Amino acid sequence: MRPVLMTATVPEADRNSVWERGVRQWLAPLRVGFPPGSASCHGTLWAGDLAYVRVLSVQADPVRLGRTASLTASAPAARLALALQVSGTAGLRQDGRGAVLQPGELALLDLRRPFFLEQHRRFRMHLVRVPCAALGAAQGRVERVTGRALRTDGGIAALLEPLLLGLAQQDAPTPARVADRLAGNVADLLASLVDEQTREPGAGPADARRQLSALVRRYIDAHLRDPELSPAGIADAHGISLRYLHLLFEGEETTVRRLIRRRRVEECARELARRQGVVPTISAVARGWGFRNATHFSRSFREVFGMSPREWRAAGGQPAALVARSTDA
Structure with a gap:
């Protein structure tokens, strides 16, 4: 320094x-x-x-x-x-x-x-x-x-x-x-x-369903870059039926496919904010996190962050509401 x-x-x-x-x-x-x-x-x-x-x-x-x-x-x-x-x-x-x-x-x-x-x-x-x-x-x-x-x-x-x-x-x-x-x-x-x-202090072991849900989430995070990641493959990897996998997430206001898509979008957003103005390209980042289709990626990104990937990177990784407030200030 x-x-x-x-x-x-x-x-x-x-x-x-x-x-x-x-x-x-x-x-x-x-x-x-x-x-x-x-x-x-x-x-x-x-x-x-x-x-x-x-x-x-x-x-x-x-x-x-x-x-x-x-x-x-x-x-x-x-x-x-x-x-x-x-x-x-x-x-x-x-x-x-x-x-x-x-x-x-x-x-x-x-x-x-x-x-x-x-x-x-x-x-x-x-x-x-x-x-x-x-x-x-x-x-x-x-x-x-x-x-x-x-x-x-x-x-x-x-x-x-x-x-x-x-x-x-x-x-x-x-x-x-x-x-x-x-x-x-x-x-x-x-x-x-x-x-x-931010772990809950003194929390004891979760019940089997919560433990399995946490395992599934960790598995998803570890395999986000794999474009073949799917609910069926996740169920097979954990020795459970596809129906039971979907039941795990019934109370979490999401589905397995939506969770995979959102986590991929979040990781893309994180990398784009880190690499502002630096290669790789937006499409390369999307492919690197398992998106096969650029249109699908852009639509998914806008659903989560309210702006396109290009706008996100140009704004330095700030959510749309914050960018609007900054512009109006």
Whole structure:
């Protein structure tokens, strides 16, 4: 990463305003506050992009960052930021929860909604900023993870901590193919973190029907790229009748075929958002996720997201309603 802002090179009287502009430019539109009597902020901001993921590292005096309701309305951002507190402590509030971040702890910030992050003393923090669409279905559960301090001594968080530390220490330019792969690893791990953190605590074993339904869903996800994937093949793979397979999903307001189609569309949307402006083509992405017919893919995509695949990629992976709100703002 390279330093993109060093207040040591700025006249002391201008440091606070320059720091605020830099944070807003590189992370998101935010309100930046400083402790009473603080004449100037001493800080350095490093930044680098890996395809669609932005990596940031901040070392600075105490500061308070706020993404307010007015900012989310006037400057919407369909992104998430995963933060690693390296030194110092910080108070965090989002979605009705609050926590104190200690060194070595992670926090997930949803830039679509208001939050407040206050660093109590001089600090160092690493962040990765990821498009919400890159998390696929997991982005719908992010609200249950925000406003919490996540320990890094086990689970997916234990894998993310060294990854963030390593990314923050990268000095040499990363080849485009490697950067795209690293961005995918970050997005996949972040989605896995959300999945892990949103499991119901203390839940006992599900009944046989729920267990089988979960197995079928995992099987579908694992075979989405296979254009031959079908309800009959899924039933055979699990040793059940086709009729019983359909019964499993009767209470879930979907059918097996609709679930396969929707999951394929979601994965295509996720890849298109990741690879904005980068090959492969839209038709290649569709084929890669099991769609044989371009017209069928476009129609299915519009049914799920309310826009064509081309419009989705041009909008950076934002749903139609959000794009309309952003345009009207």
